[in-house]
Amino acid sequence: MKITSLDQLQKIKEQGFRRTYPDKIKVMVGMATCGISAGADKVYQTLADKMAELGLDIVLEKTGCIGFCQREPLVDVVYPGKVRLSYQGMNPEKTAALAEALKEGRIFLDNILCRIDEEELLMEGTVRPYANPHPVELPAEIPTYDDLSFFKKQVKISLRNCGFINPERIEEYIARGGYGALYQAVTQMTPEEVIAQVKDSGLRGRGGAGFPTGLKWEFCRNAPGDIKYVICNADEGDPGAFMDRGILEGDPHAVLEGMAIGAYAMGASAGYIYCRAEYPLAIEHLKTAISQAEAYGLLGEGIFGTDFSFKIKIREGAGAFVCGEETALIASIEGRVGEPRPRPPFPAQSGLWGKPTTINNVKTWSHIAPIIARGAEWYASLGSGQSKGTTVFSLVGKVNNSGLVEVPLGITLREMIFDLGGGIAGDRAFKAVQTGGPSGGCIPAEFLDTPVDYDSLAALGSIMGSGGMIVMDERDCMVNVAKYFLDFTRDESCGKCTPCREGTLRLMEILEAITEGRGQQGDIEKLEKMSELIKKTSLCGLGATAPNPVLTTIKYFRDEYEAHIQAQKCPAKVCKPLITFTVIDDKCNGCQLCRLKCPVEAIDGAKKVVHKVIQEKCIKCGTCFDACKFAAIGVE
Secondary structure (H helix, E strand, O other), rough: OOOOOOHHHHHHHHHHHHHHOOOOOOOEEEEHHHHOOHHHHHHHHHHHHHHHHHHHEEEEEOOOOOOHHHHHHOOOEOOEEEEEEEEEEOOOHHHHHHHHHHHHOOOOOOOOEEOOOOOOOOOOOOOOOOOOOOOOOOOOOEEEOOOOHHHHHOOOOOOOOOOOOOOOOHHHHHOOOOOOOHHHHHHOOHHHHHHHHHHHHHHOOOOOOEEEEEHHHHHHHHHHOOOOEEEEOOOOOOOOOOOOHHHHHHHHHHHHHHHHHHHHHOOOOOOEEEOOOOOHHHHHHHHHHHHHHHHHHOOOHHHHHOOEEEEEEEEEEEOOHHHHHHHHHHHHHHHOOOOOOOOOOOOOOHHHHOOOOOEEHHHHHHHHHHHHHHHHHHHHHOOOOOOOOEEEEEEOEEEOOEEEEEEEEEEEEEEEHHHHHHOOHHHEEEEEEEEEEHHHHHHEEHHHOOOHHHHHHOOOOOOOOOOEEEEOOOOOHHHHHHHHHHHHHHHHOOOOOHHHHHHHHHHHHHHHHHOOOOOOOOOOOOOHHHHHHHHHHEEEEEEHHHHHHHHHHHHHHHHHHHHHHHHHHOOOOOOOOOEEEEEEEOOOOOOHHHHHHHHOOOOOOOOOOOEEEEEOOOOOOOOHHHHOOOOOOEEE
């Protein structure tokens, strides 16, 4: 069925609503990559088998991730018109017990993460399907979704449907307002009006530098030529980053609808999604979504009965980090080596196959439909200063709560780490946070009250980037951290320009020498001078930002560099050549656990006799330190 009118879209919306919110109990299993890796596939199969065995008349569905990846596998039970209960850390045994409870008509109380009493959708056609009273009296200590610190300060736009719909059913997306914004754009607005809405919203690109999205679209719209392209950059290669993956796996239509609106505004009839091949589930869901949208006439020829036509194809990347850069990505789609080229001309002037092209990333495209549906003023009311709206971060590292979070720009680093993140794991001291991926800067504790926005992070020597946020504690060596991230960018350099190819290699050699006890006076100054030169002369953004971890760790943790060079010591006790493991005599009771665990037999000692580390054989793996239950292993 081809949807050509608002009435037809409304009928599909009603069908989808009945499927999304059925009049019987519905059980949903989070089946994004994070859930499956934690065992959600086994949980889902257990539910399917147990429901069949017990003859349960219950709807079982798959869904994406609500963001709390650390608590996976997640299972949600929706009691129609009453309450939704989210269960965390489920396994086949717990799942079988849940099914038994459903059979008996009672509430399963183990492993409850939270309850969702009501749900305010961000698209036109807001519904509140979950409202009190509860089906039974629930314990007061069960928090609501909005009470949990992880969710309390979040505002979900990109993630509005993730964990709430089956991403493989287009009707469920439409039920929550999906494709209403596309209808509004192509039937009620001119392309110029669409661009004006995006400009007035203040949306900036969520993929790196933060260029104003509406202005970018306007350049492409005004560029001469009848053939134009739009591209979605889903080549997410940052270590510790999985924002794009989460959106594509949980809500692929949000990206497709945003691209279609952008294509209409810019006069493009074809689009490409460039997605890394390491995201097989995201690609599978995209293929399904494209096929379903074409079947309903929401992609293809004559969309909504107008003369606007738009088709989308998928191109799989081979995992080259440099292909996140626009011109390198374009080269890869064209079948050439993914290397950047000098600009100008910019892609908006001469991009894919020499035609005007606009590239936005997954998060940027996912914001477009809500902006059109709710208006620029609504969107601009979120965020702060020149950083409007929300953005998605992958909050990972040494925090208690890790996962995907979507927050209004302007929230502070402290709120991100200690409110949403729940503080530092193990009650250790916070040391630094790196924002912006492997080429972002490392920000110390003294700047925890800095707003998370484009300009504030740039002032500290970091970047917003695509949204990675890695938290470090007192056990992290900042020299080693700089080496780790530089090693990544050095390895991912395409090698086309000398500053990036040779410069990052030289930086790496100096950092290796410092962490191995071969550092010399003047090395810090060499690192600074060389880093600034690389930033100024590299061809693309990879080289221009690769030295950021080096420069910021020197700026804020210079004492650690000096300790490595002058005292030949690693204060965090991480760099193996600069540490020594010893036995503390008055604490060792000769239990022999360290000796038995040592992989190279570098510990000497008999039972109930104080042991000794044989330094010539010790490989400094730390196994003895981890094994000792009496704090009898010292590290110097």
